[in-house]
Amino acid sequence: MEDRQINPLMKSALEYGPILGFFVAYLWLKDRVFTIGGTEYEGFIVVTALFIPIFLIAMALQWRLTGHLSKMQIVTAVLIVVFGGLSVWLNDERFFKMKPTLIYLLFGGALAVGLMRGQSWLQVVMEGLMPLQPEGWMILTKRVMLLFFALAAANEIIWRTMSTETWVYFKTFGLPLSVFAFFIFQGGLFKAHGIEEDEEETGDAS
Template structure:
């Protein structure tokens, strides 16, 4: 997305989630009849979210020519669990989706550690160049973090209201992820790869 405007990437990434939040807040106390079936605000929001995510994912693929494995996995799980929630008119399946996603990511990262494969670095090394030890530490921390997020999602959706879960999903989870990434700033610095000197600097020396 090098040649696109700076706002395009965050709009594509967060647009479907904001749409989900907006539709839910608009219809949270109402029901709407579709094809003879009454749907509450949560299901209506899910019904808006799925095509929006498909569209933004397709746009990202069109712009960049590629999709990260996590994007593909997320899209598939959203379609499956979101579709089940709509089909059965039951919000629980869609609420379970983040738990499945986070546990899947944790298993993938844990498997990479066990096999001594730097799968996280293969995806992020261009944006965050670090040595092998740095990637090992970050992979372990991120795997544990995803397990914690899965547990937090289970706690919220099983014990609290739909509104609380929607706020947690829309704002709480992104804030936790941002805090995690920020909290590892020292790791990034300690294991950053040295910046190669330019040819002009070499000649000056």
């Protein structure tokens, strides 16, 4: 199936809608306890159980509309199903809270392996979005690797030392805003190592 472009608003809705839905549902149900099959479940666990199929449906729609899912999206989906499922099955919210830690450790570790091989695996994923010279990709990859490890550490600290509500705010807003701010502050790198359109055309012509 060929990759297809979809409306950016639709793409954002499919990517962030389930996360925002999780946040709103948590605020609504956080203080409630549900008895299901003789077992009591706190609102967080119930919201997690609802989030998993909604996330998978949104991902399936994105694949149906675009014909493409990134490896990062697939890995994220697997971890959501595994650790969200464990939280629901064992009635233990800690598993779902660990998920961001493992995601960032896996992605950071993958970038580290690539760097040790002298390769920028970030370039393979993002080259179409940010045309950079090879040296620029290596620098950016090192910085993104460190960012992922820092976010993994931050997630561990927050879920282990703070309230569930604080963690939900951090997961919903803190993590995405941290990544957004990180790339905003890479302006100097993009300016120093970016490839201009005329350079790309010259390279293609050769």
